[in-house]
Amino acid sequence: MFISPMLLHKTEQPFDSDDYITELKLDGIRLLYSVDLQGKVRLYTRHKNEVTSKFPELVALNSIPPGTVLDGELIVTNEEGKPDFEAVMSRFQSKRSHYCISYVVFDVLLHRGESTVSIPLLKRKELLAEIVETDTEILSKSQFVEGNGAAFFELTKAQLLEGIVLKKKDSKYEIGKRSHSWLKCINYQYADVLVTGYRKNEFGWLLSDYSGKPLGIMELGVSEHERKRGYQAKRLQESTDFVFIEPFETKVKFREYTKAGLLRLPSLA
Known part of the structure; x- marks a missing residue:
């Protein structure tokens, strides 16, 4: 039942x-x-x-x-x-x-x-x-x-x-x-990260740390106003699925680091 x-x-x-x-x-x-x-x-x-x-x-x-x-x-x-x-x-x-x-x-x-x-x-x-x-x-x-x-x-x-x-x-x-x-x-954890790009077909920001190590994709907690910041950033290159931009800083909250070193469920802090 x-x-x-x-x-x-x-x-x-x-x-x-x-x-x-x-x-x-x-x-x-x-x-x-x-x-x-x-x-x-x-x-x-x-x-x-x-x-x-x-x-x-x-x-x-x-x-x-x-x-x-x-x-x-x-x-x-x-x-x-x-x-x-x-x-x-x-x-x-x-x-x-x-x-x-x-x-x-x-x-x-x-x-x-x-x-x-x-x-x-x-x-x-x-x-x-x-x-x-x-x-x-x-x-x-x-x-x-x-x-x-x-x-x-x-x-x-x-x-x-x-x-x-x-x-x-x-x-x-x-x-x-x-x-x-x-x-x-x-009990969220917090980090200052870089947004390095965005997904083309479905919203998602590419994140990395300051050394360039990828931290995953952020899909949550980003308002339409905030999304414009990514779309208006200078484009550097693109692939089939992603547009890579001039990085900008943001602060995120997340559950934990995965075993692969990615952020679990990141969202804007």
């Missing part, structure tokens, strides 16, 4: 409030884990793509009771115990990948065949603790604290983690909606 997941709004600043809980934002793939009343397991991405066959180790758990739908994040951890997005994508794309996955659950949407989406969040957390009694390497519950968003965010910055999620304690699960009851605060 697929239930369209509740999505998060952004907040630029973490905050402290006794009305909220704070969770670590895990850098992975959103996954819905469904067990029907006959005990058949189905796994879905947030876009309703069934991916059951990709993760036989989750299907074989046999610990989730019939009539359950769980919401969580599929991750792979690196040697430091931190989520590794490139690794989880490798595992997602091929069962032959050697990476071991973990499913970290943060909500329950169906329990014993009954919908729980109208129950306050903290009550759903209690039900989740009954379903996942013992955390293991492959299946665990997302840990949370009450309030303390600012301090928690500082810890994520110190550990170079993705960020935090702030959720209202009494929030219902709003199916398929992006809700202000759940807020994500991303």
